[in-house]
Amino acid sequence: MAVPGHRLDRMFNPKVVAVIGDKGPGYMWLRNNMPLKEKGGTLYSVQLDEKEIPGIEALGVKNFTSMKEIPEEIDYAVVAVPRQVSPYVLKDLIENGAHGAGFFTSGFAETGEELGVQLQQKLTEMAREAGFNLVGPNCMGLYLPKAGVRFNDGAPVADDGRIGFLSQSGTHGIMFTLVANALGMHLSRCASFGNAIVLDVSDYLDYLMRDDETDVAGMYVEGVKNGRKFFETLREACKRKPVVVWKGGQTEAGARATMSHTGSLAAPQSVWDGMMRQCGAITTNNLDETTDVMQLLTKAKRPTGPRMALLAQTGGQSVSITDAFAKAGLQVPRFSDQTYASLGEFFNVIGGSYQNPLDMAGTIQGKMETLERILKIVDDDPNVDAMAIELSAMFAARQWKKDPATLDATLDALKAHSARSPKPLLVVLHPAHEAEYVGSIGPKFHERQIPLFQSFERAAAAMNRVLAYHANR
Amino acid sequence: MAVPGHRLDRMFNPKVVAVIGDKGPGYMWLRNNMPLKEKGGTLYSVQLDEKEIPGIEALGVKNFTSMKEIPEEIDYAVVAVPRQVSPYVLKDLIENGAHGAGFFTSGFAETGEELGVQLQQKLTEMAREAGFNLVGPNCMGLYLPKAGVRFNDGAPVADDGRIGFLSQSGTHGIMFTLVANALGMHLSRCASFGNAIVLDVSDYLDYLMRDDETDVAGMYVEGVKNGRKFFETLREACKRKPVVVWKGGQTEAGARATMSHTGSLAAPQSVWDGMMRQCGAITTNNLDETTDVMQLLTKAKRPTGPRMALLAQTGGQSVSITDAFAKAGLQVPRFSDQTYASLGEFFNVIGGSYQNPLDMAGTIQGKMETLERILKIVDDDPNVDAMAIELSAMFAARQWKKDPATLDATLDALKAHSARSPKPLLVVLHPAHEAEYVGSIGPKFHERQIPLFQSFERAAAAMNRVLAYHANR
Numbered sequence: 001m002a003v004p005g006h007r008l009d010r011m012f013n014p015k016v017v018a019v020i021g022d023k024g025p026g027y028m029w030l031r032n033n034m035p036l037k038e039k040g041g042t043l044y045s046v047q048l049d050e051k052e053i054p055g056i057e058a059l060g061v062k063n064f065t066s067m068k069e070i071p072e073e074i075d076y077a078v079v080a081v082p083r084q085v086s087p088y089v090l091k092d093l094i095e096n097g098a099h100g101a102g103f104f105t106s107g108f109a110e111t112g113e114e115l116g117v118q119l120q121q122k123l124t125e126m127a128r129e130a131g132f133n134l135v136g137p138n139c140m141g142l143y144l145p146k147a148g149v150r151f152n153d154g155a156p157v158a159d160d161g162r163i164g165f166l167s168q169s170g171t172h173g174i175m176f177t178l179v180a181n182a183l184g185m186h187l188s189r190c191a192s193f194g195n196a197i198v199l200d201v202s203d204y205l206d207y208l209m210r211d212d213e214t215d216v217a218g219m220y221v222e223g224v225k226n227g228r229k230f231f232e233t234l235r236e237a238c239k240r241k242p243v244v245v246w247k248g249g250q251t252e253a254g255a256r257a258t259m260s261h262t263g264s265l266a267a268p269q270s271v272w273d274g275m276m277r278q279c280g281a282i283t284t285n286n287l288d289e290t291t292d293v294m295q296l297l298t299k300a301k302r303p304t305g306p307r308m309a310l311l312a313q314t315g316g317q318s319v320s321i322t323d324a325f326a327k328a329g330l331q332v333p334r335f336s337d338q339t340y341a342s343l344g345e346f347f348n349v350i351g352g353s354y355q356n357p358l359d360m361a362g363t364i365q366g367k368m369e370t371l372e373r374i375l376k377i378v379d380d381d382p383n384v385d386a387m388a389i390e391l392s393a394m395f396a397a398r399q400w401k402k403d404p405a406t407l408d409a410t411l412d413a414l415k416a417h418s419a420r421s422p423k424p425l426l427v428v429l430h431p432a433h434e435a436e437y438v439g440s441i442g443p444k445f446h447e448r449q450i451p452l453f454q455s456f457e458r459a460a461a462a463m464n465r466v467l468a469y470h471a472n473r
Numbered sequence: 474m475a476v477p478g479h480r481l482d483r484m485f486n487p488k489v490v491a492v493i494g495d496k497g498p499g500y501m502w503l504r505n506n507m508p509l510k511e512k513g514g515t516l517y518s519v520q521l522d523e524k525e526i527p528g529i530e531a532l533g534v535k536n537f538t539s540m541k542e543i544p545e546e547i548d549y550a551v552v553a554v555p556r557q558v559s560p561y562v563l564k565d566l567i568e569n570g571a572h573g574a575g576f577f578t579s580g581f582a583e584t585g586e587e588l589g590v591q592l593q594q595k596l597t598e599m600a601r602e603a604g605f606n607l608v609g610p611n612c613m614g615l616y617l618p619k620a621g622v623r624f625n626d627g628a629p630v631a632d633d634g635r636i637g638f639l640s641q642s643g644t645h646g647i648m649f650t651l652v653a654n655a656l657g658m659h660l661s662r663c664a665s666f667g668n669a670i671v672l673d674v675s676d677y678l679d680y681l682m683r684d685d686e687t688d689v690a691g692m693y694v695e696g697v698k699n700g701r702k703f704f705e706t707l708r709e710a711c712k713r714k715p716v717v718v719w720k721g722g723q724t725e726a727g728a729r730a731t732m733s734h735t736g737s738l739a740a741p742q743s744v745w746d747g748m749m750r751q752c753g754a755i756t757t758n759n760l761d762e763t764t765d766v767m768q769l770l771t772k773a774k775r776p777t778g779p780r781m782a783l784l785a786q787t788g789g790q791s792v793s794i795t796d797a798f799a800k801a802g803l804q805v806p807r808f809s810d811q812t813y814a815s816l817g818e819f820f821n822v823i824g825g826s827y828q829n830p831l832d833m834a835g836t837i838q839g840k841m842e843t844l845e846r847i848l849k850i851v852d853d854d855p856n857v858d859a860m861a862i863e864l865s866a867m868f869a870a871r872q873w874k875k876d877p878a879t880l881d882a883t884l885d886a887l888k889a890h891s892a893r894s895p896k897p898l899l900v901v902l903h904p905a906h907e908a909e910y911v912g913s914i915g916p917k918f919h920e921r922q923i924p925l926f927q928s929f930e931r932a933a934a935a936m937n938r939v940l941a942y943h944a945n946r
Contacts, residue, residue: 083823107823110788138824154906169789175867175905182906222792248792251799260826261788285800286793287905288928315583315734316642319695319721320759326724327758350556350580351611353733394648431904432648432760433627433655436912439904455761 003210008199011100011133012189012207014075014147018044018098020067020089021081024055028153029078029104034059035148035157044070067092074098076149078141083107083115086137087122093132100133102141102151108195109263110138120197120263127198138262139194140170143177145187146213154178161186163294164214166204168193168262169248172220172287179291184446185298188214195262200225202233209237216297218244218290223264231275238280242469244293245276246284280472282465288454292462295451300424303467305385307331309378310357313364313392318357321390321428324456328464332356339381343374366399368409375417375425388426388459389414393434400441407441415448426459427452476683481672484573484606485662485680487548487620491517491571493540493562494554497528501626502551502577504532508621508630517543540565547571549622551614556580556588559610560595566605573606575614575624581668582736583611593670593736600671611735612667613643616650618660619686627651634659636767637687639677641666641735642721645693645760652764657919658771661687668735673698675706682710689770691717691763696737704748711753715770715942718754719763720745753945755938761927765935768924773897776940778858780804782851783830786837786865791830794863794901797929801937805829812854816847839872841882845890852894861899861932862887866907873914880914888921899932900925 003009017036022029022045036043037060045056045063056063064070067089079089079101086105093101107113108120120137127134135141140151146159152174163185167173173192180187188211191204201221208217217237224230237243247269249258255266266272276283284290296303308330312318322332335343335356343354348362358378364370378384391410400407418425427450431438445452453459476482490509495502495518509516510533518529518536529536537543540562552562552574559578566574580586581593593610600607608614613624619632625647636653638660640646646665653660661684664677674694681690690710697703710716720742722731728739739745749756757763769776781803785791795805808816808829816827821835831851837843851857864883873880891898900923904911918925926932 110826111822113822167789169787169792171787171789171865171867172793175789178867178906182908220789248789248796250796253799253805254792254796256805256828257792257795257830260828261792261832285796286928286930287903314642314644316640316644316648316693316721319642319727319730319734320645322730323721323723323727324759326726332726332729349584349586353583355729355733357730359734392644394644394651430760431908431912433651434912435655435904435915436909439908439910439912442908455759457759 002213003207006207006210008100008133008203008207011076011142012144014144014149015041016044016072016075017041017149018046018067018070018074018077020046020077020079021085022047022056023052027055027059029080030056030059030061032150032153033078033148035150037148039146039148039157041148046070067096070096076142077101078104080104083119086119087126090123090126090132090134094126094130100135102135102139103137104139104141106138106194108137110195110261120195124197132198134198135191136194137197140173140192143173143187143190151192152177156181156186158186161188162213162215163298164188164208164211164217165190166193166201166208166217166219166221167191168196168201168222168264169220170194175287176218176220176290179287180294182442182446183291183295184449185294196225200230202226202230205233205237209233209240214241216242216244216294218246218294220246220248222248222258222262223266227267231279234281235279242297243281244284244290245281246286246290247272250285280469282469284465288458289461292453292458293465296424296426296462296466299449299451300426301418301422302470303386303424303463306467307333307383307385309381309384309387311374311378311387311389312357312359313390313395314361315353315359317390317392318353318359321388321456322357325388325460328457328460330460330463333383335378336381336383339377342377346370366406368413371410372413372417379417379421379423384423386424386426386463388428391427391429393430393432393438397434397437401437407444411444411448411450414450418450426463428456428459430455475686476680479680479683481573481606481676481680484549484615485617487617487622488514489517489545489548490514490622491519491540491543491547491550493519493550493552494558495520495529496525500528500532502553503529503534505623505626506551506621507532508623510621512619512621512630514621519543540569543569549615550574551577553577556592559592560599563596563599563605563607567599567603573608575608575612576610577612577614579611579667581610583668583734593668597670605671607671608664609667610670613646613665616646616660616663624665625650629654629659631659634661635686635688636771637661637681637684637690638663639666639674639681639690639692639694640664641669641674641695641737642693643667648760649691649693649763652760653767655915655919656764656768657922658767669698673703675699675703678706678710682706682713687714689715689717689767691719691767693719693721695721695731695735696739700740704752707754708752716754717757717763717766718749719757719759723758753942755942757938761931762934765926765931766938769897769899769935769939772922772924773899774891774895775943776859776897776936779940780806780856780858782808782854782857782860784847784851784860784862785830785832786863786868787834788826788832790863790865791826791832794861794929795830798861798933801930801933803933803936806856808851809854809856812850815850819843839879841886844883845886848890852890852896857896859897859899859936861901864900864902866903866905866911870907870910874910880917884917884921884923887923891923899936901929901932903928
């Protein structure tokens with residue numbers, strides 16, 4: 001177990017899982033959780049609708065028509081019943097001795113309707129009184145890949161995840177999971193917690209910060225119930241590991257939307273921003289920024305300073321990469337005399353230049369040994385803290401399509417360089433007119449754990465955030 | 474001819490084109506310009522290297538070993554010779570009575586080398602004295618799809634282009650062309666003009682603003698030689714049509730890069746920004762922002778106000794789309810009572826909401842008639858100036874993959890709506906974990922001229938820029 005003795009430890013490492021109220025034809029929740037059985041766990045169903053039972057049993061899942069019949073204590077339950085039924089289900093769960101449950105059921109305070117508000121109040125009182133770990137309601141619940149518990153059937157069940165993620169939105173929780181996976185990053189644990197009526201983001205974060213299976217934590221949050229508790233937990237968490245915080249409802253109109261979405265009252269943005277700074281959290285504004293930062297935190301060496309060496313394929317891009325990094329607040333210094341002397345031995349300045357940025361158009365011409373030579377020279381420069389290189393969808397992709405081995409050779413060279421060097425290397429490949437092709441070769445970058453960004457601006461923003469995080473520690 | 478009597482008119486509508494100094498194995502410049510012949514023009518080659526001539530003739534192009542042998546006046550020439558030879562070629566061109574030429578040849582003042590500076594000075598004096606239309610040097614020259622003249626063999630030769638583009642960078646000129654084409658937007662004319670020693674951006678812009686085949690103009694520019702002339706030309710151009718200006722070298726480090734790239738000295742950014750505001754230009758910072766704005770200008774109805782209706786597939790995205798548009802300075806108003814009454818007849822608020830933003834998760838469920846009903850109701854709202862809708866790579870893509878006809882039906886519905894409504898409709902589809910699939914279906918959006926954005930932020934930024942342009946007129 002990851003954090004022995006923690007209130008959430010049993011729910012976060014479940015062996016016995018029950019799905020309450022799943023329905024055909026999809027049986028989404030049972031299907032999501034089938035991997036549990038391969039991982040040695042036990043999956044039960046509770047469904048009293050006679051019409052649904054044959055479909056459930058066809059999946060090889062034991063169904064009960066009452067929770068009382070389940071012969072053991074439940075570690076984690078998924079509740080997908082109509083809202084009016086949910087208090088009765090919670091009562092049964094408490095009587096079972098169940099350790100916790102994710103309530104997919106929605107239609108509570110977030111609707112603004114009286115019935116929804118009353119039902120939410122009822123659930124809150126019951127769960128608080130019993131000390132029950134209620135996740136949600138109005139959420140996708142837990143994704144625990146090592147245990148085989150999932151909230152989406154596209155999410156992997158890899159055992160090597162080191163990123164923990166918390167999301168007040170089901171969509172953003174699932175999307176983060178799917179995008180991170182597509183980028184070659186796996187999760188340790190994820191909680192989608194919706195209305196957060198009992199367990200709030202602070203409770204989950206308290207677990208993640210102590211969890212030795214989680215190196216980096218991230219979250220999408222729309223509001224917190226107890227600001228003081230959140231502040232203290234986040235501050236402590238940021239001391240232990242990087243925490244990336246994506247806040248939903250940063251604007252007045254956005255905050256109105258969070259009220260309809262999860263019934264969250266947003267704090268004034270200036271107060272929130274101040275809290276983030278004091279805690280040392282890494283703040284982001286959307287999914288792209290969040291996954292970009294995660295790539296840098298998990299795939300690259302730790303940056304030690306803001307001085308970038310910028311390598312572009314052509315002159316126009318050498319200007320653009322420089323503007324992007326300089327605007328983000330990073331530095332583009334002159335190289336050392338030694339570097340200029342070494343580059344001067346072979347660099348073609350007709351149609352190229354190597355002031356920093358480098359315009360490699362006339363020099364590389366597809367020659368891998370030249371690229372490796374340039375990387376080595378620039379990397380050795382004491383004026384350089386980190387490197388960013390543009391791969392061109394215009395030039396390189398043409399060669400790669402003709403001879404795919406050249407793509408593999410380039411990526412192997414970048415990977416080998418990154419393994420050797422103590423400095424981070426960021427790679428930018430703009431999908432542009434080659435969106436489908438660039439999408440198709442993404443896995444080649446990601447399986448090599450090469451941090452890949454879709455624009456100079458996104459790479460620069462991620463670099464800036466990670467640098468600021470380390471500078472503030 | 475597009476602008477009869479204009480100094481550049483003959484060069485911008487060429488019938489006789491010569492390529493000077495092209496080399497195998499690729500014969501890039503001859504291949505680029507082969508479409509000229511299909512368009513009824515004449516393509517000549519000048520190459521005195523005996524080894525290259527068989528390859529040129531194998532392409533079906535008539536080669537001369539001296540320009541003097543060409544039996545007619547050249548409208549436009551492409552010069553791809555070593556820099557030392559370029560003055561002699563220019564002399565021959567002037568003697569031929571040639572109307573203009575793009576000098577691909579580089580290695581001039583941008584290198585900082587004495588020889589390069591001297592050669593550039595020589596070319597400048599010769600061309601000025603002769604009143605010769607020298608494009609560049611250190612550039613890709615002209616792309617004139619209607620004439621069949623190209624600077625890249627991936628660029629289309631469509632006759633329906635209405636966008637003019639000017640670029641001091643060859644890469645950015647080509648990339649804009651390729652990306653615009655991938656997005657279903659064709660060009661009327663494009664000039665890549667590099668060091669701009671004779672013709673400067675103002676000269677080309679003067680043509681584009683008068684050109685009745687160009688509705689919208691854009692440019693990537695690193696520096697201007699004559700600030701007063703540029704200001705006056707741009708101000709006049711912005712009165713006639715939208716002009717999008719992407720400036721390279723906005724930062725100190727970026728300006729250093731422009732010096733190495735095209736020998737451009739950047740104006741202080743604050744002076745530049747003031748000039749852009751005074752002229753009423755639409756300013757952008759990179760290729761993505763430029764093509765995003767172009768989509769809105771050419772594919773959508775003209776926006777008349779900042780009040781957005783925002784339609785998302787799920788709750789989390791309804792918050793994100795709202796934050797993005799509100800941060801960009803757009804408004805997300807409450808709907809009219811009539812709209813709430815109409816939506817209230819069928820909208821599912823359990824797992825959804827319709828305050829503005831709309832969270833359509835529980836309501837649409839793939840039913841096309843429901844989507845059309847929502848679009849119609851919201852579009853009729855007098856509080857709404859424009860609409861943005863999220864299509865989800867998570868939900869919708871799953872359905873589209875299973876049943877591709879549902880994608881076509883959705884896009885047909887969006888297209889039909891946009892044709893009927895006087896209000897712009899922006900579509901956002903985040904590539905996320907489905908990058909390859911989303912890339913593959915892009916053409917379906919673009920052939921229907923649906924403005925498609927890769928993120929809420931990019932859609933909002935484009936909307937904001939176009940609104941500001943119209944507000945300032």
